[in-house]
Amino acid sequence: MHDIRRIRENPSSFDCAMGSRGVAPVASVILDMDARRREVVSNLQLMQSRRNEIASLVAVAKQNCGDMTELEREAADLKRMTPLLEKKAETLTSQLKDFLSAIPNVPRPDVPLGANEMANVCQRIIGEVPQFDFSPKPHYEIGETLGMIDFASAVKISGSRFTILRQQIARLERALKNFMLDTHTNEFGYEEVCVPFLVNRECMYGTGQLPKFAEDSFSTMDGRWLIPTSEVPLTNLVRDMIIAVSRLPMRMTAYSACFRSEAGAAGRDTRGMIRNHQFSKVELVSVVHPSNGEEELERMTHAAEAILQRLELPYRVMLLSSGDMGFSAEKTYDLEVWIPSENKYREISSCSLCGQFQARRMGARYKDDSEKGFVSTLNGSGLAIGRTIVAILENYQLVNGKVMVPEVLVPYMDGLRELGESG
RNA sequence: GGACAGAUGGCCGAGCGGUUGAUGGCACCGGUCUUGAAAACCGGCAAGGGUGUUCCCCUUCGCGAGUUCGAAUCUCGCUCUGUCCGCCA
Numbered sequence: 407m408h409d410i411r412r413i414r415e416n417p418s419s420f421d422c423a424m425g426s427r428g429v430a431p432v433a434s435v436i437l438d439m440d441a442r443r444r445e446v447v448s449n450l451q452l453m454q455s456r457r458n459e460i461a462s463l464v465a466v467a468k469q470n471c472g473d474m475t476e477l478e479r480e481a482a483d484l485k486r487m488t489p490l491l492e493k494k495a496e497t498l499t500s501q502l503k504d505f506l507s508a509i510p511n512v513p514r515p516d517v518p519l520g521a522n523e524m525a526n527v528c529q530r531i532i533g534e535v536p537q538f539d540f541s542p543k544p545h546y547e548i549g550e551t552l553g554m555i556d557f558a559s560a561v562k563i564s565g566s567r568f569t570i571l572r573q574q575i576a577r578l579e580r581a582l583k584n585f586m587l588d589t590h591t592n593e594f595g596y597e598e599v600c601v602p603f604l605v606n607r608e609c610m611y612g613t614g615q616l617p618k619f620a621e622d623s624f625s626t627m628d629g630r631w632l633i634p635t636s637e638v639p640l641t642n643l644v645r646d647m648i649i650a651v652s653r654l655p656m657r658m659t660a661y662s663a664c665f666r667s668e669a670g671a672a673g674r675d676t677r678g679m680i681r682n683h684q685f686s687k688v689e690l691v692s693v694v695h696p697s698n699g700e701e702e703l704e705r706m707t708h709a710a711e712a713i714l715q716r717l718e719l720p721y722r723v724m725l726l727s728s729g730d731m732g733f734s735a736e737k738t739y740d741l742e743v744w745i746p747s748e749n750k751y752r753e754i755s756s757c758s759l760c761g762q763f764q765a766r767r768m769g770a771r772y773k774d775d776s777e778k779g780f781v782s783t784l785n786g787s788g789l790a791i792g793r794t795i796v797a798i799l800e801n802y803q804l805v806n807g808k809v810m811v812p813e814v815l816v817p818y819m820d821g822l823r824e825l826g827e828s829g
Numbered sequence: 830g831g832a833c834a835g836a837u838g839g840c841c842g843a844g845c846g847g848u849u850g851a852u853g854g855c856a857c858c859g860g861u862c863u864u865g866a867a868a869a870c871c872g873g874c875a876a877g878g879g880u881g882u883u884c885c886c887c888u889u890c891g892c893g894a895g896u897u898c899g900a901a902u903c904u905c906g907c908u909c910u911g912u913c914c915g916c917c918a
Contacts, residue, residue: 441880448879451887458887461899465847468898481898648839648876650857771876773839775858 407766408506410440423512426519426728432509439505443498450491457484507611508618511763513728514700514737520727526740527727532711533720535744536801544747545799546678549575551807552826555679567668569679574825575795578811579686581818582791583661586688586713590788594709596659596690601639603663604630609642612768614734614760621669624683636662637785640691645768649693649781654772655702656693659788661686678796680752685792692784695772696762699782700737703759707739710755710788716814719797720744722751734760741789743797754793757786799825 413420417433424432460481467477518527549555554575560568571579590596610616610631615623615638624632633639640658649656664687675681690709694702707723714721726738735758742751765771765780772781802810808826811819 444879447887451879454888455886457898461897462848464898468847478898485898650839769877 407763408509408512409762409766410436410502410506413437414440420512424509426513426517427510427731428521428729429510432505436502436505439498439502443495443502446491446495446498450488450495453484453488453491457481457488460484504617507767510733511731511736511760513731514759514761517731517737518725518727519729521729522727523730525727526724526730529723529725529739531720531722532715533718533744535720536746538746538803540805542746542800542803544678545796548799548803548807548809552809554825564683566676567681567683569682569792571795574819574822575799577819577822578795578798578815578825579791581815582794583686583688585716585815585818586788586791587659587661589713589716590659590688590690590709593712594657594705596657596709599640599643599658599660601633601636601660601662603633603665605633605639605642606630608645609638612642612645613638613764614732614767618733622667624665624667632665633662634666635664635687635785635787636660636689637691640689641693641764641783641785642768644693644765644770644781644783646770648771648773648778651695651772651774651777654693654695654781655698658691659688660691661688679792680796682792685790687790687792688788690757690784690786690788693770694782694784696779696782699759699761699784702782702784703737703739703757706784706786706788707741707757710741710757710786713789713794714741714743714754717794717798717812718814719794719801719812721754732756732758734758734763736761736763741787743793744801745797746800746803752793754797755787755789757784759784 408420413433413436417437421431421433424430460477464477464481518525520526543551546555546557549571550557552575554572556570556572560570563570587598591598604626607616607629610623615631615634623634626632631638639662640660643658644656664685666683666685668681668683671681679685690706692702692706711721711723721741721743724740724742726735726740731738738756738758740753741755741757743754744750745752760783762780762782764783770781770783771778798812799809802812804810804824806826808824811823811825816823
C-alpha cells in the first residue's frame with residue numbers, strides 16, 4: 407500500500423516508478439479519486455459536527471425546559487442527509503483503497519531499470535562449478551534410480567507437480583530443515599517460530615498476495631488460505647501492532663510447507679521437483695526501523711548465502727531489475743544455484759526489502775518518545791529445501807549413480823556419507 | 830458440535846442513554862526532593878483522518894446493522910476468546 411501523501415506531493419515520480427515496473431501511469435486517476443473523496447469527507451464532517459452540536463444543545467434545553475422544536479427540525483434534516491453522505495464517503499474510500507492495494511511497490515533508486523530478468527545485474531559469483539567426466543544427470547533421474555524419489559506414487563496420491571521422497575532423500579529433507587534452522591538461530595540471531603500453514607485473508611492481504619494474486623494460491627472452503635510461503639504468517643505477527651523501537655530489529659525464521667497453484671506456469675518445469683504445488687522452505691523475516699532496511703537486506707542475504715556456502719554449492723547473487731521484482735518488494739537479491747543438468751543457475755532464494763509497503767497494509771508501526779511510523783519488513787528464503795535437494799543431487803552426483811552427502815550434513819544424516827550406501 | 834461467560838487505551842480494570850475519548854491502577858516520559866538511586870509528591874501519556882495548523886473538527890470502546898436529537902452504555906446478527914461437555918492427533 408502506498409502513502410497517498412507521497413503521491414500527492416510528487417505524482418510524476420510515482421508514475422515514473424510504476425513505468426519501471428511495467429504499470430501504466432495511474433497518479434492522475436488516484437489523485438482524482440482522492441480529491442473527490444476528501445471533498446465528500448469534509449462535507450460529511452461538517453454535518454457530523456453540527457449533529458453533535460445539536461445533541462448537546464438538546465441536552466441543555468431539556469434540563470432548562472427550553473424550546474426544542476427548531477432543533478428537532480434541524481436534527482431531522484441531518485438525520486436524513488447524513489447517512490447518504492456517509493454511504494458516499496464509504497464508497498469512495500473503499501474504491502480508492504481497492505485501487506491502491508493492487509499497485510506494486512516503488513523500486514529503490516539503486517534498482518536497475520528493465521522489463522524482465524534480462525536486466526538483472528550479477529553481484530558476485532561464488533564457488534566453482536563442478537566438472538564431470540560423465541554427462542551429469544537431472545535430479546529426477548538420480549532420485550528415481552536410487553528409488554528415493556517417487557513421482558509415480560505422487561501422481562496417484564495427489565496429481566502432477568507433487569513429489570514423494572523416500573528413505574535417505576526423505577531424511578535429507580529433514581536434515582536440511584534442521585541444518586538451516588540451526589544455522590539461522592544459532593549464528594544469525596533469528597528467533598525460531600513454528601507457524602500455521604493456513605491463514606486468514608487479512609494475512610494474505612497484509613503481505614500483498616491479495617487481492618491481486620488470489621489465483622496463485624489455494625484457499626479452503628471455510629475461507630482460509632494455504633500459505634505460499636511462511637513469510638505470510640511470520641510477517642503478519644506484527645500486524646496491527648505498535649512496537650517499541652527498543653524491540654527492533656525483530657528477526658524470525660520458520661520452516662513451512664509452501665503451497666502454490668502455479669496457475670501461470672503451465673508447461674514450465676513439469677518434470678522433477680523444481681516447480682511443485684507443495685514444497686518445503688525455511689524462511690527469514692526481519693522487522694526493522696525504516697532507516698535500517700538496506701543494511702538488513704545485506705545481512706539477510708548473507709545469512710541465506712551462508713547456507714549455500716556451507717553446503718559447498720556454487721551460486722551467484724543477482725540484483726533484480728525493476729521489472730523482475732515481486733509485487734511487494736522495493737529491492738530484491740536472488741540467489742541462484744548451479745544446476746549441472748541444465749547447465750545454468752536457477753533461483754533458490756529471494757531476499758526482498760519491502761520497505762513500509764507491507765507494514766502500511768498491515769498497520770505495523772513502531773513508536774518512540776521522539777518518533778513514530780511504519781516499520782520496514784524484509785523476507786528471504788534461507789533456503790527453498792526442494793530446490794536445495796535438487797542442487798545437492800545434481801552437484802554431488804557420482805558416476806555410479808550414488809550421491810555424496812555434503813560434509814556439513816553428515817552429522818544430520820546420522821553419519822551417512824553417500825546416498826545409496828546402505829546406512 | 831452442545832451449554833454458559835466474556836471482548837473497553839501499551840497492559841489491568843471502572844463505566845445510571847447526555848462535555849466519558851472514556852474514573853482508577855500499572856508501565857512509560859518529564860520535574861521536585863537526593864551525593865546518586867529508590868520511595869514520595871507534581872505533571873504528561875491512544876490511534877487514524879480533515880483544502881485546520883500556537884488552536885479546531887471528525888472517526889474509533891471486537892465487527893456489522895438497528896432504536897434515539899444523542900449509544901461504550903439499549904436491541905439483533907456475526908466473529909473471536911475463555912470454561913464445561915462431546916469428539917479427536
